[in-house]
Amino acid sequence: MEEKIAYTPRVRPEDAARIRRWHEHAYQALREEGARERSFSYLGRTLLVPPGVQPITGMSHLLGEAVLAEVRPGDRVLDMGTGSGVNAVLAAATAAYVLAVDVNPAAVAAARRNAERNGVTIDVRESDVFSAVEGEFDLIVFDPPFRWFAPRDLTEAAITDANYRALTAFFHGVRRHLASGGRLLVFFGTSGDLEYLRELARARPVSWPRSWRDGSWSGTAGGSNTTRT
């Protein structure tokens, strides 16, 4: 029987307050900058990001480059929380099959359009974590909302996940969807509760971690990889 983890912040109260202030600033910037559709040139692709969908950021390339380095021909890839479809589009150039899912209908529509625009085939579905996912995958990519506060709308739900419900459900369900020898690529940041992420990963039977830094993997090899911002 797998242990369930209920979330309480592992960060110190003063750090939580600092992250809360930082988050508010990030959210207001997202709302202002994301009020209209934007076009991004990114790792050789062009992506259109409509209002309410997570944009490409100055950090996105850290995960994008890790996806390009990790995906292998023949892989079945799951992109959890696909947003604009950015990592699914990158993986689809090499993988045999890519499923991209997101809880936000605007993200699902954007990912479909971005796949077409970039000439790749991706299966895109609306899904609350694994609710519309079946089968096993060789590579699962997840760039989750980093914070744990309650979101006020879908724009904010791209960057915060109330009490880490989705992140927790992801780690509880991921073993069922990882093929034997499958790899997990999770992106996380220091504006999130890193200690909670570590606990989730330790409680799940995945090996932990390698880090992607400066264009290569470092640390002990295993079934679970992490990039950090």
Ligand SMILES: C[S@@+](CC[C@H](N)C(=O)[O-])C[C@H]1O[C@@H](n2cnc3c(N)ncnc32)[C@H](O)[C@@H]1O
């Ligand atoms: C930080 S954004 C990452 C978007 C994209 N993967 C990228 O790298 O730009 C997190 C994404 O997770 C999605 N998400 C949040 N909660 C989810 C859930 N319960 N199930 C599926 N996707 C979810 C959000 O809608 C958002 O698109």
